[in-house]
Amino acid sequence: MSDKIIVYNAFYNPIEANIVKAKLKDAGIPCFLTDENVATINPLFNQAIGGVKLNVFEKDVAQISALLADDLELEVPEMDVEKEADKVTCENCGSTNVSYGLATKNKHSWWVAVLSILMAIYPFKANKCYHCYKCGHEFN
Template sequence: MNDRTVVYSTYYNPMEANIIKAKLEDSGFACFLADENVATLNPLYNQAIGGVKLIVFERDVEAINALLIEDNSLNFDPSEEIIDEEKSGDDKTVCARCGSTNVGYGMATNKKYSIWAIIIAFLTLSTPIKANKCHHCYDCGYEFE
């Protein structure tokens, strides 16, 4: 009998890992999570440790694949629903340089701080507080308002 364990998948969200683990345990599969405590106590280490690892027996991998493919409720991505609520319709932002719709809105990378934020930070011997935000194209790297 093959009692070898393998890392079935990794998750950067401990909640998602626990949901999958509970689903597998309810279906009768033996499994456990590795590095869950580190990722929960200090989320900044999550990238360094490689995320929360779901460990299963090698003999169960095919049955687990079939179970998870069959269960469509695990394909739920809450970030997609939030995006859909914010953007009703087809008014997606398009990159002015390359025409891509792979665009996000967030903190600027090139001109992160305004001149006033830099001056005030210099005078108070602290770091700048207010950062600029803009649209960022993930395909060509162009930043625009």
């Protein structure tokens, strides 16, 4: 192995890149970040520049992979399984991929539409309902 510097990983979140950099520094592995300032100042350029790049020596890649693999195993939280009784199911297809929010089809009632046209204002009240993301059905 040589002392060649390579890009080990690219991050679209500068904070995440700095956390990984700090872990490597604590383990005594030399590393540095590039394009961090551009990504921090204007996050819209992040994809164009390829994110914040973590640069390391090629000889340290195996040690870094082992260190970060151990950390990933510890940091990944287990998903809480929702109780079946708390889930709302779609009346149309029976799917549980349902959420409560603003209606998309009948967003405003007729009296709100008439009143907003007469007063030349944006409708001030919107209907809420459950929306199924599988079939698109809306219900209360």
